[in-house]
Amino acid sequence: MKKQYVTTPNIDEVSITSGLFARISKLVKEQVLPCQWEILNDTAKDAVPDHSIENFSVAEGNDEGYPSHCIANFKIAAGLEKGDFYGMVFQDSDLAKWLEAVSYRLMSDPNEELEKIVDETIDIIGKAQQEDGYLNTYFTIREPQNRFTNLCECHELYCAGHMMEAAAAYYKATGKDKLLKIMCRMADLIDASFGPEENKRHGYPGHEEIELALVKMYKATKEERYLKLAKYFIDERGKTPYYFDIEFEKRNHASHFSYLYPPYGMYSNGPKYEQYHLPIREQKTFEGHSVRCMYMASGAIDVARLTEDKELLDACKGLYQNMVQKRMYLTGGIGSTPKAEMFTSDYDLPNDMVYGETCASVGVMFFTKRLLEAEQNGDYADTMERALYNTCLAGMSLDGKSFFYVNPLEVDPVISRENPDRAHVLPVRPAWFGCACCPPNLSRMITSLPEYMYTICNNEIYVNLYIANKAKLQLKDQTVDIEVQTEYPYKGKINLTAETEGKYAVCLRIPSWSREKWKAQINFFEVSQAVENGFLHLERTWKKGDKVTLELDFEPKRIYANPLVSKDVGKVAVQCGPLVYCLEEADNGKGLQRIYLPKDAGLKLAEKPEKLMGINEIYAKGYRLKTLENSQELYVENTKWNYELVNLTFIPYYTWANRGENEMTVWIHEK
């Protein structure tokens, strides 16, 4: 394993020009980020908190669950306002994620007014920082004496990590280093407090995040200590005796989240919940809280790549394989249970009880982005795309005003309402959450999409995602302009124009779902070479204006789960391109679980530019098992079943729940 020139584009170097993500980026810029700013300031009027227990509605002892108080916490910690802390112990991270997202947004579209707001906010953050560099509004306001005593639960390093990401992003966006310096002081304090030396704590975060953030700090400042500290946290995790046991004894069993996880809060959830059951290098399966898993693995790959640590990288690749082969929903969702938002066991993928947290799928993107930096294999990009186009996009309503935390594959609103096991499966998106991690996480992912679209390795351009854009890409030996035109994900044709001459490679991902059927041309001459590791490597001396055309297989397809997924046995799903489709009651009436798609039924694609902000629908002839007429019986003997013919209409999964409360299903009985 040797360090190579590997990078992703700066955000200002890629301009998304049209199509689905042009619309969504605009929405995030014009609707989501301003709205989130209002929520952080408690000036939003429409935000309705979600009160279900899974979403931590009983926010820190106050069962009103009033939205944010996030900026207020900083002002109180800064001594600018009077009052008490309110919100989750990790409330600070909401602001951090917003600042990070806004920084990306400023990169692609500078805006003085917005920058001024950010600068003023950074001033408040600076004032909230303690003399020794410590920054965390919860502990500063409520428990100054208890800093770093409950890493297992209290998210101090997590919050610090998010603010470091924001600092690095804002520095990159504007060249202003005030926040970066604030976070360097915090990073230095953490570095002075944690490490192998005897006088330091031998701990690691309960919720991973700071590892990948410290790598960003290292990249922004070139300070080697930050990389070393990230590596320390990665390597320390899982050593015995467990740090969280020691810490738990030291604080006399005091716990923060006991109301949520009795009797000892997150500590009660055991080592797997926070991935300290084993050293990361020895972990073979993702266990516990799915978001934490993604953040852990992302930080670990960063460290592995920068320190040329093949063993660590291989461990992460093994974890990836376990996830995609045994623990991921068709929609790119992960986490099979609302209880502690966890992975459960191989092939245990219940469609109705699923968690599939939006943040976890955003985390899948973080993870696969870094895997692609370490090894340019199209399979990682396939998984990135699966998460992005399905669970991530479904996390937000089409109007950008409401959000899902949980992304189910099967919903019946009546059961969600009446069966408390399904209370987490909301049939409509709430505007905000007591635990508001997902909306700002989506925002920062969408605003930084260019970093996912391309991986650059030496003089090779890996095109991971097909999104219409103009890009200026910094290869190892030259800068290359390219333009991509496409109506992906609704059409499979991609035109790429090389705008810079020179010898470099354009590597087009051939998605696994198109591996059987695709066509590529350069300047209208067919390309005949083989796909390697999921990419078609077009290396040549390009002339300005050279055109590459790729046509992917956009026939609608039937998808089946591995028979070991017991909940999907006898069922089929429909996919077209990267989009998983679903049936919704609005198009197909009630009783979706009684619908059968015959094995031989054709799937017909139709453009619907007006529907759901522009989609392709898929039609098929199907059957619905009729209910028993005039029968009051719950159980019957050998009955002649009646079926009615139904014209099925499938819509892309990400567009579901935009037409009011209704049934939805991804998996359908096959006959």
Place this chain on the structure above:
Amino acid sequence: MKKQYVTTPNIDEVSITSGLFARISKLVKEQVLPCQWEILNDTAKDAVPDHSIENFSVAEGNDEGYPSHCIANFKIAAGLEKGDFYGMVFQDSDLAKWLEAVSYRLMSDPNEELEKIVDETIDIIGKAQQEDGYLNTYFTIREPQNRFTNLCECHELYCAGHMMEAAAAYYKATGKDKLLKIMCRMADLIDASFGPEENKRHGYPGHEEIELALVKMYKATKEERYLKLAKYFIDERGKTPYYFDIEFEKRNHASHFSYLYPPYGMYSNGPKYEQYHLPIREQKTFEGHSVRCMYMASGAIDVARLTEDKELLDACKGLYQNMVQKRMYLTGGIGSTPKAEMFTSDYDLPNDMVYGETCASVGVMFFTKRLLEAEQNGDYADTMERALYNTCLAGMSLDGKSFFYVNPLEVDPVISRENPDRAHVLPVRPAWFGCACCPPNLSRMITSLPEYMYTICNNEIYVNLYIANKAKLQLKDQTVDIEVQTEYPYKGKINLTAETEGKYAVCLRIPSWSREKWKAQINFFEVSQAVENGFLHLERTWKKGDKVTLELDFEPKRIYANPLVSKDVGKVAVQCGPLVYCLEEADNGKGLQRIYLPKDAGLKLAEKPEKLMGINEIYAKGYRLKTLENSQELYVENTKWNYELVNLTFIPYYTWANRGENEMTVWIHEK
């Protein structure tokens, strides 16, 4: 509605002579009751408590969950021992149920030694009673000042009810009235504390039970006040403003079960949980905690019948119809969620998440027994039989040494272990529970089985259950001896001999599953008359030795759920006689959820006298969907699926989980 002569046999009047229930009755007498006595006294060695949260493992603040302490609590309350209360707030009821079961056992088989133990125990109970008649060890030891302040959660009236049932039973068994007098004093105190008068509390129990118990006290003592008090509790329930709201405010929101149901314990679960959302007469669906529902409806029918209250009876009948038509598992289990052990919504019957508490199905027997007393309709007995032969019997291992609280229809031990949503679905029976309601509830039902076997109305004998027995039945105008010989539930032939001459009716239930095909003869002459309300009324002047022969349809049958039960769409179950069958891994290998039973596969019955203490097995040719060979893919396109032929072996559901931890399923894919 007019009061009629309606009764059930005294327990000593029916002697079970052979077959399944002869064995089980013996088991309860010789194994279960003595073992439970040891547990109540904390002298049992093998009892391993179940530590899952659903089973209240964190018993009252002590996370050791050590078995019982039940007798010790009484001794401490009596001043005979020093120490603190330990166990559930309703721990007293464990002893009460045991005393009741032992009383029934003494009726059929007097035993001086056992009676002596009971008398000594009653002495302790007497000493634990307070001067004013109050009896409850929790409040006496821990919170004497808080009596009757938290009816919503604290089960005082529930415990009193169970001890009243025990008192009435022991009095009936032995003629000794010491416990009866103790409970009269407690009933009098309750009567003085609750009622419509201004100086009394206008409350009702959080867990129904005392209503039906007061009716038993009324029957034992002829004291009308007890019936009136039962009626008061029935009628007061659900009136607004809700008593539990008033009480909650009065005690300043103090709560008992906040560790289990945050933040305010059972009060947080809302009115439906404890059926006070509406007056009982206005309730159309069973809501909330399923055991409470059964006890409520049982008490309500008792009151309705004794007070000739047709409106109340009709309400109960409506609730029954809702349950059997929309909210009951094929196995007679009720309660679709472990969260608060509740009913959810119509047709929401998930097989893997099911609660199906053993106590709830015992409650179904209480309820249907009383429905049969009010109206002799075979449908009620069909439901009683469904609950008895499937969920109730499955609640106990074949050796009587371990018990299920939860009775699932689909189990995968790996998922039960790794997915916390399924932690309540145990794949093997534990020996005891922190919340030990189910085992003694089973015991008292089994020991009082004669009360369920027959309903006597005027001069009609309704045979509800076919169990080999000799009975002396008190009809309105004469005493009639009959004998029933049968190998039911393994053979469909029933021989009934009238041993007393006279004019009376023998009414044989023709179960709904045999309505198409049955044959009855009197002295070898075919009976041609029609089935009315599920019974074949054979009214005549009987001669001693007259023989009735009934042959029921014991062909194995395919059963289907109403298509509105979405989890059973495309699936089939197998039943033979009253027994629901299942597939178990021990006979069929792993991967039960990949098995298909072809539509045309024959079902072949075979006697297995040696297996599982004697069963009939059912064989069929089926297919198992093969896993993907050499494929690491989780999702695949149009694949050619491979099936392997498997010889399926079905066993009766009640015998599952007697051969170690393994997969089980009741519903199977049909092809």
